[in-house]
Amino acid sequence: AEHGVRLVLEPLHPMFAADRAVVSTLGQALDLAAPFDADVVGVVVDTYHVWWDPDLQRQVARAGAEGRIASYQVCDWVLPLAAEPLNSRGHVGDGYVDFATITGWVRDAGYAGDVEVEIFNESIWADPADRTLATLAERHVRHVLPHL
Template identity: 50%
Template sequence: MKRFALNSATTKRWPLPELVAGCVDAGVAGVGLWREDLAAYGVKEAAALVRDAGLTVTSLCRGGFFNTPGWLAENRRAIDEAAAIGAPVLVLVSGGLPEGSRDLDAARAHVGEAIGALVPYALDAGVRLAVEPLHPMFCSDRCVVASLGQALDLADPYPAAAVGVVIDTYHLWWDDQVWAQIARDGRGNRIACFQVADWVTPLPAGVLLGRGLPGTGSVELRRFREAVDAAGYDGPVEVEVFAEEVWSRPGRAVLDETITRYLAHVAENPTT
C-alpha cells in the first residue's frame, strides 16, 4: 500500500472532500488529481484540503492538446496549478491532428517543439512534464503520440528532470516493443508516472470508457509493475479507470474494491 495511489478519475463523481476523507480512512497516502477537480473546488482550497489531510498529490492531469488555440498559455496555467497543489508531475496528452490536416509527422514534430517551449517554465516551477502515449485508436483526435518509443523520442532532447513519460497499462499493453522501451525508460530515468487500468472487452460505445479495475480484463498488470520496478522506478502506482459502471457506484465502495484488486493483481505481495 505504500505505493498505491487513487487517481480521482476512477471515482469521478466522488466530491473531492469525500475522496480525501475516504483515502485517509482507507490508509491511502497518494492521490492523482485532474484539473477539473481543481476548477470545481478551487486550486488553493484543494491544495489546503489535501495538505491538511496528510496526503501526497502524485500527479495532475492534464496539460497538452497542443493542436488547440492558446495551448501555450493554457499549459502554463496547468504548470502553475500543479506547482500550487504540490504535484511533481503534469501529465501531457498531446492532442490529435490539427483541424483539416492529415500530416501526422508534422503534428508530432509540433508536439516536440511545444514541449521545448514549456521546459524552462516547468523547470522554474519545479514541475516535471510527463508525455503520455495513448492507444493508436486515439491518434486522430486525442493524441498523436501512440507508443512509448515515440514518447521517449519526444522527451530525450530535454533533461530527465524536466521531461519524462507516463506508462499507462491501458494504452500500452498491446505493444510488443513496450518491454524494451520500459528498459530504455530506466536507462534514461524517464519514468515520471505509472498508471494502471485493465482493458475490458467488448468495448463500450464510448471507447474512452473501456477501462476496467485491475484484474477485470486482458492486461498482465503485475508484469508491467515488475518491468517498471526493474527499470528503477519506485514511485506511486496510480489506478486510473474510466468506466461508467465504476463511476455509477459509491466512491468508497469503488476505492475498497480498487485496493483489493490492486493488491491481488499489481502489488509485489498478492493477497489472493
C-alpha cells in the first residue's frame, strides 16, 4: 500500500490445487482479501477458473459490493484438456462457459473496467495472429459485449 501497488488474488480451478494454487473459489479469495482495504487487495474474475462454482453469482455480487473486482478475464473451458491443463483455454464461445450470465453478473456488480482475453493454448498460439485477432474480436462482440 505504501508504494501504491494493489495486490490481486486470482482463484484457480480446483484441478490446480495440487501444483499451482490452493485458492479455488472467488469466495475464498474474498475471504483472504477481507482484512485489507479494497484498494490494497482485490480479486480477479477469470471465467476459465470460476465458471463451475455454484456460488459464483453471490460471490461476484459480494466482490462488487466490496469494490474488489480488479479484473475480468474471459476464455472458454474446452475439452479434451491438453496434457498441460493450464494451456487448455479456448476462444470465447468454443466451450462450456456461460458468458452471457457471468458477464451480466460482473456488470451488475459494478465492474466497468477492461475485459482481458487470456488464452493459453498452443494450437491457438500457432494460428496466424491476424486470424486469432479476428476471432477474438468477433467472439467478444457476440458473446461478451452485449452483456456488459
